[in-house]
Amino acid sequence: MDNPKSTRGRKRKGARSMAEFEQAQVEELLYQALETEQGGIRIYQQAVGAAIDRSLKEEWTGYLEQTRNHEKVLLELFAELGLDPNMQTVGRRLVFQIGSALEGAIRRAREAGDPSSAQVTAAECVTLAETKDHLNWELIGMLGTKTSGKQAAALRRASEQVEDEEDRHLYHTAGWTRELWIRSLGLPAVLPPPEEVKHVETAIGASRAQQARESLLGNGRTSQRRTG
Numbered sequence: 508m509d510n511p512k513s514t515r516g517r518k519r520k521g522a523r524s525m526a527e528f529e530q531a532q533v534e535e536l537l538y539q540a541l542e543t544e545q546g547g548i549r550i551y552q553q554a555v556g557a558a559i560d561r562s563l564k565e566e567w568t569g570y571l572e573q574t575r576n577h578e579k580v581l582l583e584l585f586a587e588l589g590l591d592p593n594m595q596t597v598g599r600r601l602v603f604q605i606g607s608a609l610e611g612a613i614r615r616a617r618e619a620g621d622p623s624s625a626q627v628t629a630a631e632c633v634t635l636a637e638t639k640d641h642l643n644w645e646l647i648g649m650l651g652t653k654t655s656g657k658q659a660a661a662l663r664r665a666s667e668q669v670e671d672e673e674d675r676h677l678y679h680t681a682g683w684t685r686e687l688w689i690r691s692l693g694l695p696a697v698l699p700p701p702e703e704v705k706h707v708e709t710a711i712g713a714s715r716a717q718q719a720r721e722s723l724l725g726n727g728r729t730s731q732r733r734t735g
Contacts, residue, residue, distance in 0.1 A: 533650065533658075534590060538599040540643040541585070541592060543636070544578040546606025550636050553613040557629035559622045562699050563683055567633070570680075573672050584665045588658060602639070609636055627691060630684040637677040644673045671708060678702050678713040685717075697723045 551571035558564035585592045609632040616628035648670055651663030682700030690696035697704075701716035701723055 535596055535598050536643065536646055536650075537581070537585070537588075537590060538594055538596050539602050540640075540647065541578070541581045542599045542602040543606070543640045543643055544574055544581060546603060546610070547574045547636055547640060548578065549610045550606060550613065550632060553610050553617070554629040554633050557613055557617050557622075557625045559626050560687075560698065562703075563626070563630075566679065566683075566703075570633075570672075570676050573676070577669050577672070580665050580668050584661055587661050605639075606636065623691065627684070627687045630680060630687055633680045634677070634684050637673070637680055641673050641677040644669055674708040678707045678710070678716075681713070682707070682716065695724055 548571065551567055551574055555564060555567045555571060558567055582592055584590075613625070613629045613632050616625040619625065644666055647662050648666035651659050651661075651666050654662075679700070679702045682702030683698075686696040686698050686700045690698070697720055701707075701719050702713055704723065705712060705716040705719065707713050707716050
């Protein structure tokens, strides 16, 4: 079986020409993806400020830098495809509004004066943003692998630079959100979450990490609710 990464520059078996796809919708996906990354930068800036757990702050700081690089990857892709990065579409404007709402929610939570609650809110907002971001890159990668031609190759190269990091952003932050909520309820939480301990990078891995919670709790990897 061919290594998928060894098929660059030649048509993949069963691949469809990019011309067979709705080009306007392909471009819409890219405009939304760029807006998602740009909004993600602002969301992570707020989230880093809301993080009171040192490990989480360090992780989000790293994700912020990676998100800045993902924006750069997309801008390079836009230049290669001849797309205007300033083009506004209805969908892109809606993505901007959603991102601004998430950024604003973290800011208001921080201003409310309860650091623990603000951290949970930040984790929820990052998870929501990364769900959209992860979907964008999943679709970009799909276009790159299921189609042929120069545009498909460009999409594939961009996706290969980003996809592993996007997996970690989503699955690890979702784990943090769950465990922070559990701790806020006064129950034993696993922090860092199992997704961190197991180095999860896939949906299957995330499911297995959650199933491993009880064994991690039994090994003493717990964090009780902070008081005072």
